[in-house]
Amino acid sequence: MNPLVITADRLWDGTGGSAIRAPKVSVVGDRIERVDSSPTPASHAFAGCTILPGLIDTHVHLVMSAADTNEAIIAQVQGETDEQLLDRALANARAALGAGITTVRDCGGRRNVIQQARDRIRRGEAEGPDVLACGAPITTTRGHCCWLELIADTREEVRNAAHRMLDVGVDFLKVMATGGNMTASSDPMRAQYDADTLMLIADFGRAAGKHAAAHVLSRSALPAVVAANYRTIEHCDWRVEEFRYEFQPELARRMIDQGQFAGLTMSGLARRAFLPEVNKLDIGPVKRLDARFECERRMIEFGVRYTLHSDAGVRMCPIDRFDLGLRAAQVELRLTPSEILRAATATAAEAIGLPERGTLTPGRRADLIVVEGDPLTDLACIGKVRAVMKAGRWYRLPDAAITFPHQDRQRV
Numbered sequence: 521m522n523p524l525v526i527t528a529d530r531l532w533d534g535t536g537g538s539a540i541r542a543p544k545v546s547v548v549g550d551r552i553e554r555v556d557s558s559p560t561p562a563s564h565a566f567a568g569c570t571i572l573p574g575l576i577d578t579h580v581h582l583v584m585s586a587a588d589t590n591e592a593i594i595a596q597v598q599g600e601t602d603e604q605l606l607d608r609a610l611a612n613a614r615a616a617l618g619a620g621i622t623t624v625r626d627c628g629g630r631r632n633v634i635q636q637a638r639d640r641i642r643r644g645e646a647e648g649p650d651v652l653a654c655g656a657p658i659t660t661t662r663g664h665c666c667w668l669e670l671i672a673d674t675r676e677e678v679r680n681a682a683h684r685m686l687d688v689g690v691d692f693l694k695v696m697a698t699g700g701n702m703t704a705s706s707d708p709m710r711a712q713y714d715a716d717t718l719m720l721i722a723d724f725g726r727a728a729g730k731h732a733a734a735h736v737l738s739r740s741a742l743p744a745v746v747a748a749n750y751r752t753i754e755h756c757d758w759r760v761e762e763f764r765y766e767f768q769p770e771l772a773r774r775m776i777d778q779g780q781f782a783g784l785t786m787s788g789l790a791r792r793a794f795l796p797e798v799n800k801l802d803i804g805p806v807k808r809l810d811a812r813f814e815c816e817r818r819m820i821e822f823g824v825r826y827t828l829h830s831d832a833g834v835r836m837c838p839i840d841r842f843d844l845g846l847r848a849a850q851v852e853l854r855l856t857p858s859e860i861l862r863a864a865t866a867t868a869a870e871a872i873g874l875p876e877r878g879t880l881t882p883g884r885r886a887d888l889i890v891v892e893g894d895p896l897t898d899l900a901c902i903g904k905v906r907a908v909m910k911a912g913r914w915y916r917l918p919d920a921a922i923t924f925p926h927q928d929r930q931r932v
């Protein structure tokens with residue numbers, strides 16, 4: 521098989537801080553064969569552009585509409601049939617791929633909608649990123665996202681819920697360890713489960729060879745989630761009172777030692793720097809942003825490993841604007857472009873258990889994107905996607921001006 525050879529002005533491979541000039545990426549089948557600056561003639565040349573690993577969003581909700589209010593989103597999910605939710609999930613998936621996201625981990629849908637979307641994409645019947653599904657998140661009666669309908673209050677019910685998810689072929693388990701902002705009947709400041717129950721879910725995942733993710737919106741549940749060694753701690757919020765966050769070095773040390781990842785949420789509300797209407801919202805999650813980001817900076821400086829995710833589907837957070845979330849991280853968390861890109865590629869892949877993705881190195885899966893300009897000097901370039909390749913195949917952007925020779929249109 522002849523390799524496909526791609527070139528651009530520069531390439532950032534997901535590992536280092538700087539870019540390779542005039543790179544040649546050879547792709548054979550679904551793998552990257554070589555990355556170098558050899559004089560090999562290129563089959564695809566992108567002048568003025570940068571080649572990057574495909575983006576990985578570790579926390580999205582494909583069934584949600586990203587409407588302006590929580591109430592509207594909950595009404596949308598409750599009002600739609602599973603068929604409608606599947607159509608929505610597939611439309612969101614297509615939009616994500618067009619924005620350069622080649623893998624998503626869906627952190628909560630309803631019944632088997634996400635697994636169906638995942639399988640259709642996998643079979644080539646629909647276009648989209650690869651999807652990791654948790655099915656629905658395990659939560660309590662009236663708890664966070666109870667409207668996604670996987671309710672379990674007692675330990676026995678939690679055991680059954682985790683079993684059920686594993687039986688229907690999910691890729692990981694997700695639990696709502698605290699209440700959430702979206703669900704008014706839940707309390708973000710309180711743990712929804714005791715430490716033994718949280719341990720049980722993580723253990724179930726480990727026994728099945730899957731990782732587990734815990735939603736944590738206050739420090740109430742953090743010690744138990746760390747003790748249970750959940751692979752990813754979604755939001756990883758250290759809040760102890762309405763506006764007070766309290767970072768605990770001992771807890772963070774244990775997260776580092778165990779190889780846990782904090783999933784930092786750059787959702788619609790966190791994008792205040794680019795969405796002026798957010799600042800007008802007189803709600804807690806916006807008023808707390810300064811304190812939240814300050815605590816997250818501390819956690820990063822301490823050395824906790826992190827991914828940056830969108831939580832797409834929640835309010836004002838459409839799935840194809842991951843770029844805005846990443847740019848917000850530059851403003852709010854004072855990270856460099858390469859730190860941000862690493863959190864959304866190499867680190868993300870590791871966090872969700874896909875070590876063969878996230879970097880452009882030989883043997884890895886050929887998931888790559890081409891963006892205009894140089895995102896390492898101007899992160900806004902991450903939103904100017906010119907081409908997307910998933911598993912060695914070009915995805916044809918709807919408005920792409922470039923033509924790709926030697927492509928099997930049906931399969932891309």
Ligand SMILES: [Zn+2]
Binds near residue numbers: 579580581627628831
């Ligand atoms: Zn979420």
